[in-house]
Amino acid sequence: MADPGLPRPAAALTSLVRDIHAAAAEDAMPELTFAAYRDFADTGNRLRYEDRYFRRRARLAARAAQALLDPGADLGPLADTLWSVCGEYSWALPAHERHGTRPEQCVDLFAAETAHTLAETVAGLGERLDPRVAGRVRDEVERRVFAPYADERPLAWEGFGNNWEAVCGGAVGMAALALLGGSPGDRERLGAMLDRSRRAMASYLAGFGDDGGCAEGVDYWVYGFGYFVYFAEALRAYTGEDLLAAPKVREIAAFPHRVALGGGAYVPFSDGSERPWLPAGLLTRLSERFGTPPPSVVPSLHDDHCYRWGHLSRTLSWHRPLPVPDEAETSSYLPDLGWAVHRGRYAFAAKGGHNDEPHNHNDLGHFVLHTHGESVLDDLGAGEYTAEYFRAGRYDALQPSALGHSVPVVDGQAQLPGRDRAAKVLHHGLDGGTLCFDLDLTSAYRVAGLRSLVRRFRWFPEGRLELTDEIDAERALPIDEIFISRRRPVLSAASADWDGLVRLVRSLPQASVEELLTTDHHGRPDHVYRLRCPVLAPAGRSVHRFVFELR
Structure with a gap:
């Protein structure tokens, strides 16, 4: 009782x-x-x-x-x-x-x-x-x-x-x-x-x-x-x-x-x-x-x-007052989930896992960049829960779809759902303070001619991310590298800049920004900006590198 x-x-x-x-x-x-x-x-x-x-x-x-x-x-x-x-x-x-x-x-x-x-x-x-x-x-x-x-x-x-x-x-x-x-x-x-x-x-x-x-x-x-x-x-x-x-x-x-x-x-x-x-x-x-x-x-x-x-x-x-324990570790790795997190003045997180998780999003290789109290390269979290959100139309919603995450689109094909669509962790570790996290994302895609897609993260705690996608293809494959934010990036010939908080340093001659209006979990309007950076992966092996600087 x-x-x-x-x-x-x-x-x-x-x-x-x-x-x-x-x-x-x-x-x-x-x-x-x-x-x-x-x-x-x-x-x-x-x-x-x-x-x-x-x-x-x-x-x-x-x-x-x-x-x-x-x-x-x-x-x-x-x-x-x-x-x-x-x-x-x-x-x-x-x-x-x-x-x-x-x-x-x-x-x-x-x-x-x-x-x-x-x-x-x-x-x-x-x-x-x-x-x-x-x-x-x-x-x-x-x-x-x-x-x-x-x-x-x-x-x-x-x-x-x-x-x-x-x-x-x-x-x-x-x-x-x-x-x-x-x-x-x-x-x-x-x-x-x-x-x-x-x-x-x-x-x-x-x-x-x-x-x-x-x-x-x-x-x-x-x-x-x-x-x-x-x-x-x-x-x-x-x-x-x-x-x-x-x-x-x-x-x-x-x-x-x-x-x-x-x-x-x-x-x-x-x-x-x-x-x-x-x-x-x-x-x-x-x-x-x-x-x-x-x-x-x-x-x-x-x-x-x-x-x-x-x-x-x-x-x-x-609830009662309790002493605060010693400072928590700055770097965390959850091997069963395939999540890597590093925090400090700036923060970074990236994920592997598979595409049939509870409350699943098709998001293998997705990442977050956090500065000044805000995730600028962002994860949209939960969308508005409707009947279709938990039925066959789930991935028509922006938030759980691959198109709502900072992951590649290969030859027009986004990541697919399913337990067998899994990221394989190739490496995780700290090298002189640099967080290294490598994922094989090949199984997330069903693209003829794609032999492998490996995404490598190198996170420098002073506020720099080097992202490299390594592709091995039987034929030339067009790739759209997508980056998601709730801030609109300003494009120039050599960079994309999110309000002076995050800057992508790279030649972007064909990049474009899409403004997407959706609703958040509580049904409120939610403005999202999707940066598309087209690249061509030729037949054979190719490397596509993107450098982000946080301020």
């Missing part, structure tokens, strides 16, 4: 508590109309419904936190909110309902999170909450989530080996810990549900290599690993077993720090972002357990646009 209430939060969280009170005071709960619900099926648009859904979750999380922080709080508004959430047609998102047989019993990420929020709220408030409200909450959690979870039939996400397993298994497991266990029959049922959650956690961990790297990017590390840690610590409190003791977990805990670019920026590969939000409670607990850096930013309630109870409640419960 959950402990009643929440502990008095650390003084550093004063602004977070203020955010909670302000959000709890807002009156209206956005209505989830049928028109909004059917929008995804009719148009493929997710954002219009999800905006309303997550504003409702903001009210729920804020009012639950306020009630659990303040024993004297008026529970009337929270009771109304709980009652309203219990009346929703489905706790799952319309985009996810294909993962269940019935919408109202679809255990997706957000149905599981909703059950977790409601369960810990009701358990924590105990007799303070009107029994009619508490009884309805328990009934709805049972009907919508516990019943399908206790059923032995497989759930759609079991076996995914990604964030779904950790979030769904962790959130349902924590909900069960909060509400079950009061009778022998309950305890037996709880044990079976916890076993299912343990299996989900084992599958989640199996999705990582020994380097602890998260192919989905830092944002999804926060999501999946966050819920893994929250469940692991709840399970440890209940049984004494420690899922965090698994050897791989220490490496996973270090992942975001190994792909940091500096100043709060991180490598934005896959469906990630350059400035992800890292929950303060999660970082605190990992720092205590593994010595990783503690949080350096005071959190806001609105950092998480989905208003997840796991992140909020554990930040309120766990």
